[in-house]
Amino acid sequence: MRLAAAANEAYTASLAVSELLGCKQCGGGRGPDEELGIRIPRPLGHGPSRFIPEKEILQVGSEDAQMHALFADSFAALGRLDNITLVMVFHPQYLESFLKTQHYLLQMDGPLPLHYRHYIGIMAAARHQCSYLVNLHVNDFLHVGGDPKWLNGLENAPQKLQNLGELNKVLAHRPWLITKEHIEGLLKAEEHSWSLAELVHAVVLLTHYHSLASFTFGCGISPEIHCDGGHTFRPPSVSNYCICDITNGNHSVDEMQVNSAGNVSVSDSFFEVEALMEKMRQLQECRDEEEASQEEMASRFEIEKRESMFVFSSDDEEVTPARDVSRHFEDTSYGYKDFSRHGMHVPTFRVQDYCWEDHGYSLVNRLYPDVGQLIDEKFHIAYNLTYNTMAMHKDVDTSMLRRAIWNYIHCMFGIRYDDYDYGEINQLLDRSFKVYIKTVVCTPEKVTKRMYDSFWRQFKHSEKVHVNLLLIEARMQAELLYALRAITRYMT
Secondary structure (H helix, E strand, C coil), X not given: CHHHHHHHHHHHHHXXXXXXXXXXXXXXXXXXXXXXXXXXXXXXXXXXXXXXXXXXXXXCCCCCHHHHHHHHHHXXXXXXXCHHHHHHCCCHHHHHHHHHHHHHHHHCXXXXXXXXXXXXXXXXXXXXXXXXXXXXXXXXXXXXXCCHHHHHCHHHCCHHHHHCHHHHHHHHHCHHHCXXXXXXXXHCCHHHCCCHHHHHHHHHHHHHHHHHHHHHHHCCXXXXXXXXXXXXXXXXXXXXXXXXXXXXXXXXXXXXXXXXXXXXXXXXXXXXXXXXXXXXXXXXXXXXXXXXXXXXXXXXXXXHHHHHCCCCCCCXXXXXXXXXXXXCCCCCCCCCCCCCCCCCCCCCEECXXXXXXXXXXXXXXXXXXXXXXXXXXXXHHHHXXXXXXXXXXXXXXXXXXXXXXXXHHHHHCCEECXXXXXHHHHHHCCHHHHHHHHHHHHCHHHCCHHHHHHCCCCCCHHHHHHHHXXXXXXXXXXXXXXXXXXXXXXXX
């Protein structure tokens, strides 16, 4: 009832403001001749995403019944309708699964107390310098009764949480280095020890927020209105500018009227789509005609794994974390390094030896009931999601392309599928796309709008958001596989 009353008050207030300022579009009370001489400042902001024009993102109030229900559920669960939700709603089926999983992890019965869950979210997001997620969970942490002193730095948190710092670090940047010794150190820390159930809950939270940081940067999510940089104004006003444009987020921003393809002509990007479609057709024909031997498949995996080490952006430079983020984790110099560099040799993780479906899922569900089912559903929705479209083409089987993206990410993490021909990856994923994928998955804090614009230039923004859903779920599964395998080895 209080929520309804507050909404009604806000609506009444907005009507009063409209009438005062004489809105021509929404029928405010004053006529065009009654000029008050008020110059309305224009918002400096681009809506929920810095990469996607605001007019292409669904406006609250114009959604259909399914989306309206999703928005209502999100608001009821989180007390807000955040920018991540507003961008994810391009894909309602996935968003529903995502919100259900996140709600269970943060608010339903589980091994960890509520304030620990939000603090772990802060630790995980901070590893990628994701101030957007850190700010959200600082507020949530305080709301559920968390001690404000913990927010002064990780050294002020309980030793039990401090001990999680090493696992957070390795899991975020080099998960292939996780061993059963990491697990043993946490489970046998005397009075500061973790139980197995608590540790599984923590691992799922860490992987969830590492991957969500990837989505935040990969889609250029803007700060929330109540956070630093979330909503600022500039003095000049325009004659046909209405106060309801501010409340609805319909303001026009000159900077966003830029062709996302940059200086590339429409015809060039059109031919890129046609070329990709042709490669998919040719690869399907080759599959039908002959199948490579196991030795050849293994060789192609090793080639792709080595080549992935040399994919990097020209913007690849160190990003210095801000103090308000870096205080939530230790060893700020520790970051992503390719797994086979500096003479290191990391054994290939073979999926037939340890996979999510046969091993990880059952372990999570046993120690943290129902979460394995929720995560499994989310993986499957992201992997199988399709509208059978590619840019302007309809009735397209995109399964080959989706599998190439998923397996390329796992390949970068040293994970191999014996039944997949890794030669397809180089055929389907061009260099600019690989740069974007690797940056979003491994060093998301370095993603730029130029990277986002440079791949799949003729594709819709909804399709690029779809790509990001694949990236974050493949990343989360890869991290989980390494962590859960280490827990399994400890248990046996």
